[in-house]
Amino acid sequence: MNTKEYLQSVLRSQDLPDDSDELKELQSHRKDVEALLRKHFANSSPTIRYGGSRVKGTLIREYYDLDIICYFLHDDTAAGETLEDIYNNVEKALSTAYYVERKTSALRLKSRDPQSFAKDFHIDVVPGRFTDDKKADAFIYQNAGEKKRLKTNLDVHIEHVKDSGVLDAIRLLKLWKVRRGLRVKQFAFELLIIDLLAKKKNSPLADQLQHIWTELRDRSESPAVTDPANPTGNDLTSFLKAEWQTLSATAGSTLAAIESSGWEAVFGEVEEKTSAQKVAVLRSAAAAVTTPTRPWLPEV
């Protein structure tokens, strides 16, 4: 298998087909979430729709999630006067059915069932408010950082990424980021990748990846990244700045690994096993453990 075939096989292994159990479950939760929000905000008519990697085409199996935006009309105060109120009230509404984790702008939904408490549903609800009655630009609340709100535009973001011509590179770099535990905001990272690959759209995928890692390694600080949804207003470098050194060092070691051991050192072996085969191998791995450590539970 050559590099091109190998990278394509990695990408295939990260596909999540429409009929996959994971996506079916996400879609069923999405219906519940929408019904819950509409019930709680019966006097409003929020726009509730998919956002994020599902619509941008950047989903990967190893770290999938579903973004659901819930934007209220610009003059609607039923869900709250301020963006922070909206964020808190949407959280309150979701908390009636889910264990909710507060993220910077989104609310992560997890199970409240005592049998599966805090199991991740891989759903982020992003509350916000349209800036005007065109229902295009929106403000979303930010509970971290200096600015308390971020102007965004879902459709602009979706189009920008979908039409970037570098979706495969984005998906593989997302996998790289996830495997290495790099905490860079995904949307800012995607915009950075698109910017850096602007003149390399027709290059082979391996070259695109190596170009990104070289740029990350060689730059002492994050380049300015423009947000297409708010080109003059949003400074996205802050999303990259905090993790830049780690990002840069990891990119350097990735390039060194390719040099010394080839591409499998980056994404590993691609292997497809059936569920029964996986269980059989796990069983034999467990049987080979000579000194099992027995898990315990402390009092909290």
Place this chain on the structure above:
Amino acid sequence: MKARAPKIAPEARAKELQNDLRLKYPDFTVCCAGAKICIRGAFPVLHEGTVLDRYQIEIEWSDSDGVVPLLRETGGRIPWIADRHMSIGGMACLFVPEEWLVRPLEEKTVIHYLDGPVRNYFLWQSLYERGESPPWKDRAHFAPGLLEAYGEMVGMDGESAIRCCLEYLSREQIKGHWPCPCGSGKRTRDCHLAHVRELKSKIPRHIALSALARLTKPAIR
């Protein structure tokens, strides 16, 4: 690879750990959060060179003697429930802490930690998640699990014998005229003195003390 490095700056220690991990766990990123050293990334459950599963994790690593590394499952895959040995906040409960602390220094490296308790824990979880019976028995929750583990550690049964033995091990010296911890009614010198002295050479005082303290309040660290 070093078992325990002398006190160095967290940034330098993070680099050392990154080097230690390079060959077997190249995906991990080691970074500093203030004085803390964090290891983050996808943990591969390896068997004969093949990755059987992956879990998103974060480890708060510590070189301090008497401190157990903390592991969080950050992918939200394992529910925070007692049966899965997951504490609130996503803290994985791999073992009774003293089972780790009592290991010799050279077996307390980050690689030993990942290859042993961490791999075992996730193998256990992967099978559990697929509806399979766990490959080995877990410990009872809370204090009963501690007594099981400490009983194995000191080679004695029964709460009073285990507590007494830990009490002796927590002292500077063990006196032969003390009643034997086994509860036989004999003096230790006439009963289990050799055994207790052997334990004393393996279980340092601070570990016996931490075990006793945990029996009073069984918390994670």
